Amino acid sequence: MxxxxxxxxxxxxxxxxxxxxxxxxxxxxxxxxxxxxxxxxxxxxxxxxxxxxxxxxxxxxxxxxxxxxxxxxxxxxxxxxxxxxxxxxxxxxxxxxxxxxxxxxxxxxxxxxxxxxxxxxxxxxxxxxxxxxxxxxxxxxxxxxxxxxxxxxxxxxxxxxxxxxxxxxxxxxxxxxxxxxxxxxxxxxxxxxxxxxxxxxxxxxxxxxYREPRFEARDRRDVFALIDAAFGQRRKTLHAALRRMVPDAAFAAAGIDPGRRGETLTVGEFAALARAAKEVRA
Known part of the structure; x- marks a missing residue:
């Protein structure tokens, strides 16, 4: 050594x-x-x-x-x-x-x-x-x-x-x-x-x-974009920070209170919100 x-x-x-x-x-x-x-x-x-x-x-x-x-x-x-x-x-x-x-x-x-x-x-x-x-x-x-x-x-x-x-x-x-x-x-x-x-x-x-992936690799870009936006304005609520990315209906569909801040969400909740936003727009 x-x-x-x-x-x-x-x-x-x-x-x-x-x-x-x-x-x-x-x-x-x-x-x-x-x-x-x-x-x-x-x-x-x-x-x-x-x-x-x-x-x-x-x-x-x-x-x-x-x-x-x-x-x-x-x-x-x-x-x-x-x-x-x-x-x-x-x-x-x-x-x-x-x-x-x-x-x-x-x-x-x-x-x-x-x-x-x-x-x-x-x-x-x-x-x-x-x-x-x-x-x-x-x-x-x-x-x-x-x-x-x-x-x-x-x-x-x-x-x-x-x-x-x-x-x-x-x-x-x-x-x-x-x-x-x-x-x-x-x-x-x-x-x-x-x-x-x-x-x-x-x-x-x-x-x-993880031994087995917990999320779909194809969703990563959308999820990471939400994470960046939420923490880019971490003092704002999710509704305010993500207003251009997540339709109002997506919060309800994902079971996430839009009054929460990004710092309270798990990665699983970010993934659920990204999926819901995509489904609402479809």
């Missing part, structure tokens, strides 16, 4: 310095990366996607279990260095690592063929704070075989991802993630395990996709 001295040496040898552009904060504590892998439940033979592997701390911890890793790295110098780091610290695992130089928001089953089939896989990552939510929702939408994820994100982001209806922090990310499965916070990580140390604490979020 990589310690603080290893991280700084590797960064120096690779001519790499952490950048705000890519939200880079490298983990320098072996205990933290092993904890992440343990919470994720990674086992030998599993196939894991890692987004933003950086200098390889978490990558090595995943490989240590006997799993295969496909690492998606946006920064070319870091991507070039990662196989060398694995070869140095864990040579027996070098053939279980595949590095892809690409923005995680651009990956699809067509250009990330490691995950083009039906084999179930998991995501384990220390995600850049500024794009964590878009990355998660994009990957869940594009990869039906993404079964679970365990990610380290900014604590406030973690709270929003795992929030439930009625909470002040329940919002668009909470509802959209619930479309696919269930998320929960499983731990807090202090800022002192990073280099450079961020100005915020981090937390771990564990997600499991």
């Amino acid at each position: 990589l310690g603080a001295a290893d991280i700084r040496r590797i960064a120096d040898e690779a001519g790499v310095s952490p950048t705000k552009k890519f939200g880079q904060n490298f983990v320098i504590d072996p205990g933290t990366v092993r904890r992440i892998v343990r919470e994720a439940g990674v086992r030998a033979g599993d196939h894991v996607m890692e987004v933003g592997p950086g200098l390889g701390s978490l990558t090595l911890a995943i490989l240590e279990t006997g799993a295969r890793v496909t690492a998606v790295e946006i920064d070319p110098p870091l991507a070039r260095r990662l196989p060398d780091t694995v070869a140095e610290f864990m040579p027996q695992a070098a053939d279980r690592l595949h590095v892809v130089v690409r923005d995680a928001l651009d990956v699809t089953p067509d250009n990330l063929t490691d995950f083009a089939g039906d084999e179930r896989f998991s995501l384990v990552a220390n995600l850049p704070y500024n794009v964590a939510t878009p990355i998660l929702l994009t990957l869940l939408e594009r990869f039906d075989a993404l079964d679970t994820f365990l990610v380290m994100v900014q604590k406030e982001v973690a709270d929003r991802l795992a929030a439930t209806p009625g909470s002040k922090i329940y919002g668009t990310p909470s509802v959209k993630l619930a479309w696919y499965g269930e998320a929960q916070r499983v731990g807090t990580i202090g800022r002192n395990v990073f280099w450079p140390a961020p100005n915020v604490d981090s937390a771990l979020v564990l997600f499991r996709r």
Whole structure:
């Protein structure tokens, strides 16, 4: 595993310095990366996607279990260095690592063929704070075989991802993630395990996709449009926020009080409202 001295040496040898552009904060504590892998439940033979592997701390911890890793790295110098780091610290695992130089928001089953089939896989990552939510929702939408994820994100982001209806922090990310499965916070990580140390604490979020889809994939665009509109004006009632999208009769058909606010609705209720709106217009 990589310690603080290893991280700084590797960064120096690779001519790499952490950048705000890519939200880079490298983990320098072996205990933290092993904890992440343990919470994720990674086992030998599993196939894991890692987004933003950086200098390889978490990558090595995943490989240590006997799993295969496909690492998606946006920064070319870091991507070039990662196989060398694995070869140095864990040579027996070098053939279980595949590095892809690409923005995680651009990956699809067509250009990330490691995950083009039906084999179930998991995501384990220390995600850049500024794009964590878009990355998660994009990957869940594009990869039906993404079964679970365990990610380290900014604590406030973690709270929003795992929030439930009625909470002040329940919002668009909470509802959209619930479309696919269930998320929960499983731990807090202090800022002192990073280099450079961020100005915020981090937390771990564990997600499991529903064994069977609970909603029709073809309805997702309409449902997500309602969610965006409802939370875009979260202080307004549903009737006011959705007046251009949902006929009055649809509220009654869905059994939803138009005087409620979006922050009180479950994803199932948003789905019911979207279906009712479509049926009323038909």
